[in-house]
Amino acid sequence: MNKKWLKYGLLTLIHLITSYFLGLMCNQMSMSYKLILSPSEELLGKLLFLIISIGGVIVSAGIVAQLMKPYWIAVIAFLLSSLSIMIGWQQFTITAGIILLAYFAICCYAAIRVQLEQKERLHFSIRPYKDSLGLFSIAFLIVACGSVFIGSKDVIDKSGFEIPVSYMNLFMDPFKEQVLSQVPDDERAMVEEEFEAQIQVMIDGFSEKIEPFEKYIPLIIAAVFFTPLLTVNQVLSFIWLLVLEIVIKVFIAVGFIKIVTETRDVEKAILD
Numbered sequence: 547m548n549k550k551w552l553k554y555g556l557l558t559l560i561h562l563i564t565s566y567f568l569g570l571m572c573n574q575m576s577m578s579y580k581l582i583l584s585p586s587e588e589l590l591g592k593l594l595f596l597i598i599s600i601g602g603v604i605v606s607a608g609i610v611a612q613l614m615k616p617y618w619i620a621v622i623a624f625l626l627s628s629l630s631i632m633i634g635w636q637q638f639t640i641t642a643g644i645i646l647l648a649y650f651a652i653c654c655y656a657a658i659r660v661q662l663e664q665k666e667r668l669h670f671s672i673r674p675y676k677d678s679l680g681l682f683s684i685a686f687l688i689v690a691c692g693s694v695f696i697g698s699k700d701v702i703d704k705s706g707f708e709i710p711v712s713y714m715n716l717f718m719d720p721f722k723e724q725v726l727s728q729v730p731d732d733e734r735a736m737v738e739e740e741f742e743a744q745i746q747v748m749i750d751g752f753s754e755k756i757e758p759f760e761k762y763i764p765l766i767i768a769a770v771f772f773t774p775l776l777t778v779n780q781v782l783s784f785i786w787l788l789v790l791e792i793v794i795k796v797f798i799a800v801g802f803i804k805i806v807t808e809t810r811d812v813e814k815a816i817l818d
Contacts, residue, residue: 553802554614558623561610564602565627569634571596572689576637576697582767597778600686603627604786605793607682608675611657612664612794613803620661624653631689637696645692652685670805672791679787683779690775691768698764707760 574592575582581589607624614620628646635642656678663674675682797803 554619557606557609557614558626561603561606561623561627562630564599564606565630566634568599568603568686568689569631569636571599572631572635572693573637575690575693576635576700578694579697579701582694582698582771593775596690597775597782600683600690600779601782601786601789603686604679604682604783605790607653607657608672608787608790609793611660611678611682612672612675615661617654617658617661620657621654624650624657627653635693637693639696641696641699642692645689645696649685649689652681652688656681656685672787672794675790676787679783683776683783687772687775687779691772694771695764695768698767702760702763706757707763 571592575596578589578592581592607627610620610623614623628650631649632638632642632646659678659681660674663677664670667674794803798805
């Protein structure tokens with residue numbers, strides 16, 4: 547019995563480590579508001595590590611959901627996982643608590659589904675977890691996008707929403723060059739200064755119009771961020787499942803877990 551609980555402890559520790567790493571990446575995303583509005587190679591690097599961290603949690607959550615029985619043991623593991631994410635994230639706010647509560651509830655429901663489906667199967671496989679992977683993925687992505695929401699909200703609450711200069715330059719530079727090309731060289735500097743002043747007036751006017759809706763902008767940013775992240779995770783899901791299958795086979799090969807065959811008497815009502 548003691549040996550069994552030591553194994554449960556080891557599996558829980560693995561899940562806590564991957565969860566903590568996800569929390570660290572959420573902390574990074576919370577501080578990347580400006581990078582999200584103005585994509586760059588730095589943001590791409592952070593997104594890469596975020597996706598890897600999500601993949602790690604997917605694998606460790608699969609181990610917990612499939613091997614830690616009865617289901618209440620898995621529930622405890624996911625509760626500790628929520629706390630581990632919070633520590634890595636360094637967010638101890640009500641908003642972060644609500645996000646992690648949603649994560650915990652979804653993971654518990656999905657884990658119970660996995661174990662119930664596993665009981666109905668004749669042979670052990672990762673198929674039950676594969677069938678519930680969509681639920682687990684949504685739970686992890688809620689945490690990731692929640693970090694973007696919190697980071698965006700903090701910045702906008704403090705300094706308001708500002709249209710990124712790079713976006714304005716992208717749209718206005720061609721028009722600016724067209725205007726300046728028709729101006730004599732000796733007047734070019736003055737016209738360029740007047741043009742930029744008019745653009746600034748236009749930006750200020752637009753900012754004033756959207757100011758009443760600023761509170762919704764963090765939610766919009768998080769929602770926009772959710773879609774491509776979900777797509778990438780769905781594309782890579784076969785890799786996470788393959789890693790999970792390899793890990794379980796290694797566990798079986800080294801004797802960490804074993805496959806047993808059970809026989810059960812089934813009572814049925816029939817007409818004789």
